[in-house]
Amino acid sequence: MSDKPSYEDLEIRVRELEARLARQQDFEQLYNLLRKVIDNVPDLIWAKDLDKNHLIVNQADCDRLLLCESTEEPVGKRHGFFARREREKGGVYTFGELCEDSDEVVFNTGRAGRFFEDGMVRGEYLALDVNKAPFYDESGKMIGVVGCGRDITEELRTRKALRETERRFRKIIEDVSQISIQGYDEDRRVTFWNKASEVLYGYSENEAMGQALEALIIPEEMREEVVRLHGRWVRHGEKIPAGELILVDKYGNDVPVFSSHVMHETRAGKEMFCIDIDLTRIKASEEEKRHLQGLLRQAQKMEAMGTLAS
16 A cells, blocks of 8 residues: 555645745734834833843844844843943943843732833933833743833933922022912912912911912902903913902901912913012002192192181
């Protein structure tokens, strides 16, 4: 009996081989497509095995972190290899241990996690917002970790600069001794209350913080209009006009002020600063002036009457 395959057997094998080659071609096409995608993503992308050796990295990871020319070079190597190489060249490189520490967290917990990783790379500070997750083989066994890191270095510098600017700004307006400055959020609740506001309105900073504007220093007959104007600003950006107002202090006394408003956006939402100049002395001076003018007119009348009588 012949062991030679029949024509039908050969045809089946040829078809199986063609199907296998087609699947391989499909896989290669898919791989090349994914390779192009990850190499054009600005975020750093990589995958490592359980020994923390790189399985795949994208071009951004090579350019920004590993400092190698080819995406093939890191395959089979740990992060420490590139750190040592940079230090041997005389470069400053402290970014490394933190990366593998967070790998270990994912391996030990079997759960995805978000990590902050930073350090020096060739003498420049680098900060990454990193997401890592385990991946598994067909049997469900963990075989490595995949990661994606976003460069947030400039974002951190910007945040630091904004915090410093805000600190200086608040220090300046806190130290203004003659002008009341208050800050209010979108719900008209006090977010800032300087020392001059304590003196002018009688409320301490602790008493004022979180209180609604209209319940604090606005006379009852003005409250509805204040809420309306503030709402127009929040919803439509309409500026609240500056002008003279009669507000009230903690004890119910009238407080004449010239009030203007500064409005801006923050990460927490819109914020309004009221800048109030106390007009009490000016109003008192005006009243005194009017009183003296009245006395003068009275004296002039008496003088005129005396002249007529003589």
